[in-house]
Amino acid sequence: MPWTTPTETDVLNRFTPQEQAMIKNVQGALDMIPALLADRIASARGQILAGGYALDAPGTSNIPDQIKPELMDLVRWDLLTGLPGLDKLRTAARQQAAADAKKLLDAISRQKIRVESPTPPVNPPSGQWNSDNKLLMRTRPIPPPATQFQSEDNTAPPYANPTGPQDT
Numbered sequence: 001m002p003w004t005t006p007t008e009t010d011v012l013n014r015f016t017p018q019e020q021a022m023i024k025n026v027q028g029a030l031d032m033i034p035a036l037l038a039d040r041i042a043s044a045r046g047q048i049l050a051g052g053y054a055l056d057a058p059g060t061s062n063i064p065d066q067i068k069p070e071l072m073d074l075v076r077w078d079l080l081t082g083l084p085g086l087d088k089l090r091t092a093a094r095q096q097a098a099a100d101a102k103k104l105l106d107a108i109s110r111q112k113i114r115v116e117s118p119t120p121p122v123n124p125p126s127g128q129w130n131s132d133n134k135l136l137m138r139t140r141p142i143p144p145p146a147t148q149f150q151s152e153d154n155t156a157p158p159y160a161n162p163t164g165p166q167d168t
Contacts, residue, residue: 003062003118006041006071008033014076019089026083036078043105044071050109056118064116067108070101 011033012020023029041061048064049055056062063071077098080090107113 003056003064003116004068005061006037006063006068006075008037010068010072011037011075011079014072015089022086022089023079023083026085029079029083032079032082033075036075036082040071040075040078047105047109048115051111051115053108053115054117054119062118064118066116067104070097070104073097073101 008030012023015023038061041063044063044067045055073094077094080086080094104113108115
């Protein structure tokens with residue numbers, strides 16, 4: 001998963017259209033979103049750095065996509081608690097989601113949860129060093145019997161390296 005920059009639209013998409021209309025009616029609500037988002041992004045990047053994980057280029061606002069939903073939960077809760085008149089939108093489920101998001105970021109800073117690298121690894125973690133399967137499966141071509149077994153007259157099969165010295 002790549003690292004992306006969360007936007008104000010991402011925050012607003014966490015609300016239903018009716019809730020978005022309520023938020024837009026509150027004076028200064030839309031002006032708060034960029035500041036809240038920037039604060040939470042900086043906090044999340046700090047937690048990632050505190051955990052000893054790599055960040056992408058300095059000065060960017062990118063975060064791993066794996067923590068984007070949790071970051072949106074935190075920004076949503078900050079927005080709802082920072083504005084008067086939105087008491088109906090402050091539900092226990094949203095409060096719990098924000099608390100769970102804080103726990104996740106804390107676990108990242110304590111290296112309990114790994115964060116994906118901002119750049120893909122150069123070498124894949126699996127064995128990709130031109131090795132061959134040790135068990136020949138049915139999908140692989142089977143060598144003809146002449147190359148598998150010795151002939152009936154008990155002669156050895158042709159030498160593998162005809163230009164090399166013979167075995168003694």
